[in-house]
Amino acid sequence: EKVMTQSPATLSVSPGERVTLSCRASQSIGTNVAWYQQNLGQAPRLLLYGASIRATGVPARFSGSGSGTEFTLTISSLQSEDLGVYYCQHFDGWPWAFGPGTKVEF
Amino acid sequence: QVQLVESGGGVVQPGGSLRLSCEVSGLTFRNNGMHWVRQAPGKGLEWLTFIRAAGDDKYYADSVEGRFSISRDDSRNMLYLQMNSLTIEDTAVYYCVKDSPVLDYWGQGTLVTVTS
Numbered sequence: 001e002k003v004m005t006q007s008p009a010t011l012s013v014s015p016g017e018r019v020t021l022s023c024r025a026s027q028s029i030g031t032n033v034a035w036y037q038q039n040l041g042q043a044p045r046l047l048l049y050g051a052s053i054r055a056t057g058v059p060a061r062f063s064g065s066g067s068g069t070e071f072t073l074t075i076s077s078l079q080s081e082d083l084g085v086y087y088c089q090h091f092d093g094w095p096w097a098f099g100p101g102t103k104v105e106f
Numbered sequence: 107q108v109q110l111v112e113s114g115g116g117v118v119q120p121g122g123s124l125r126l127s128c129e130v131s132g133l134t135f136r137n138n139g140m141h142w143v144r145q146a147p148g149k150g151l152e153w154l155t156f157i158r159a160a161g162d163d164k165y166y167a168d169s170v171e172g173r174f175s176i177s178r179d180d181s182r183n184m185l186y187l188q189m190n191s192l193t194i195e196d197t198a199v200y201y202c203v204k205d206s207p208v209l210d211y212w213g214q215g216t217l218v219t220v221t222s
Contacts, residue, residue: 001168034208036151043201043212044143044151055210087151091208094165096153 002027002090004099011104019075021102023088028068032092035064035073038101039084047086048073078104108132108211110202115216122192126216128185128202136160136180139205142187144198145215152198155187156205192220 003026013019023033031051036044046055048064051071061076075082083106088099114126128140142154155176156165164176175188185202199215 036209038151043214044209045212046206046208046210049206049208085150089151089153089209094156095167096156098151098153101150 001095002029002092002097004088004090004097006086006088006099006102008102009100011102013078013104013106015078015080015106017078019078019082019104021073021086021104023066023071023073023099025069025071025090025092029090029092031067032090033064033066033071034089034091035062036087036089036098037082037084038087039081044087075104080106108204110204110211110213112200112202112213112216115200115218117219117221118192119222120193120220122220123188123190124192124218126187126189126200126202126218128187128213130183130185130202130204133204135178135183139207140176140178140185141203141205141209142174142176142185143201143203143209143212144196145201146195146198149198154200157185189218192218194220196220 005024007022034049035047038044052064085101087101109131111129139158141156157176173191177186197220201215202213203209204211
């Protein structure tokens with residue numbers, strides 16, 4: 001069973017700042033990772049899959065990288081609507097698993 | 107557009123059972139695998155189970171294996187989650203999610219509260 005970890009747990013940022021979130025897998029998962037954003041009181045939203053492919057409608061300021069066990073989500077210039085919790089998730093075999101999330105706040 | 111609407115949540119006692127439903131529209135349901143994901147109050151996301159299109163393959167998280175059962179009715183565009191032997195730790199919002207093959211469309215969730 002593959003375990004996902006994320007760091008930091010909370011990130012305090014300023015508008016317009018470049019933000020980098022990290023995700024680590026306990027075993028190599030290739031690029032079989034996705035990232036989700038969850039705003040307060042809402043269902044999660046798919047941002048990226050395959051480590052770096054933006055989902056439909058996701059702004060270009062969101063980008064992803066990594067392979068194997070280390071992955072990164074970058075927001076090039078943080079907007080107020082980007083505040084929330086970000087989760088990574090692997091889909092490299094069953095069972096799937098999410099990381100614990102990183103909360104991005106002002 | 108794609109819509110997923112969960113129902114069936116509510117309050118149940120420990121040891122009880124509940125069946126959640128998810129009505130899917132805006133796509134050819136029978137061609138899509140489907141998942142259930144939950145989120146305990148103030149906690150993160152937990153993947154629970156997956157059913158492949160045609161329903162011939164199912165997978166479960168260890169935490170619900172043997173207690174929860176996923177099923178589908180393609181004639182009614184419905185996804186189900188039968189939950190048995192519920193414990194307080196099963197209290198959560200339960201989301202129905204379409205497979206793409208990641209989790210691309212989510213319902214708004216239905217709240218299950220397990221309490222005595």
